[in-house]
Amino acid sequence: MELFNLSLLILGLLLLVTFIFRSQRSNGLKLPLGKTGWPVIGEANEFVSSGRQGTPETFVNKRMQKYSPQVFKTSLAGETMAVFCGPTGNKFLFSNENKLVVSWWPPTIQKITVSKSNRSNSTILTKKMKSIIPQFVRPEELQKCIPIMDCSARKHLESEWTSPDSQVHAFPLSKKLTFALACRLFMNVQDADTVARLADNFALVTAGLLSMPIDFPGNAFNRSIKATNLIREVLLPIIRMRRNQVPEKELNITHDLLSQLLLATDEDGKFLTEMEIVDMILGILIASHDTTSTVITFVVYYLADHPHVYAQVLKGIKLWPNFQIPLLFDPT
């Protein structure tokens, strides 16, 4: 249960960081209403406890009611923040990117996921990423992913979602599936040992994302940094090898995110450096992994809760008639 809460929290935080901006020079500026809570920890207690109760949205809803339905002030991850809510708040935020607001990550996440050489210009990295990712998620590109996803999911269900006592744990298995798929779709890594090695280190990375950014031997932050370094050691030779392939051949064979990243150029016509590609892949893995596996877990949960809906789904798509949805649900 602990793990599940943690990833809900990460999911919440990742969603939240896209909706915040740092109030840099608060002196003399009119700030939104709200409380900044305790020194350093701010309102993290309330944020975490609403997550633990399974209703992370109450943290936001309460403050929207109390202060304003569009924006309120709080303090999380060691920073004073403005949280934008509702259609008006979101419209303001997304129509002012790189004008009034820039994307920003909490220091812990930044230190863990962005290599030292790229940390000072991480805004540039984010901008580059935002110009490349939309090409990868175009409908015609995504269509090419579907047969791969379908085949992997079938194999995964046949080999993993069975057990002698007919009990399986949905969340770790969903994570295993989404991680293997991400490795395949992002950089064409299919070797089971490499995937397992990356997954083990990746678990350490996510465990440290919400820790304090204090490097102390053996603590979550320290293990997290070590794990990202190991992941970089695995990814760099893969990227190097692929870069040395003929570009046209590259695009025709693999069709993964890495080929898009290798072929992408910035405004000056320069290719991305290997380290920039590593940082981007790390960021995308983190952003996509917990969110996707949590969604899959909830789908299984609700289907188990509503067998008639499950029956309808099966009738409608005839996908896996041999797959029995679990009757008891324990997400750990």
Ligand SMILES: *[C@@H]1O[C@H](CO)[C@@H](O)[C@H](O)[C@H]1NC(C)=O
């Ligand atoms: C990222 O780091 C590499 C060196 O590892 C450097 O060549 C590149 O310019 C950096 N990119 C940014 C955006 O700072």
Ligand SMILES: *[C@@H]1O[C@H](CO)[C@@H](O)[C@H](O)[C@H]1NC(C)=O
């Ligand atoms: C990246 O940051 C370094 C200083 O850390 C700076 O010298 C360099 O010009 C920056 N690169 C870009 C593209 O802004």
Ligand SMILES: *[C@@H]1O[C@H](CO)[C@@H](O)[C@H](O)[C@H]1NC(C)=O
């Ligand atoms: C983590 O702790 C070890 C000692 O166990 C130390 O040598 C290292 O510098 C620390 N930081 C990182 C990022 O590994």
Ligand SMILES: *[C@@H]1O[C@H](CO)[C@@H](O)[C@H](O)[C@H]1NC(C)=O
């Ligand atoms: C790559 O595919 C395109 C068509 O999609 C084709 O014209 C081209 O010859 C192919 N290149 C190689 C090296 O196979």
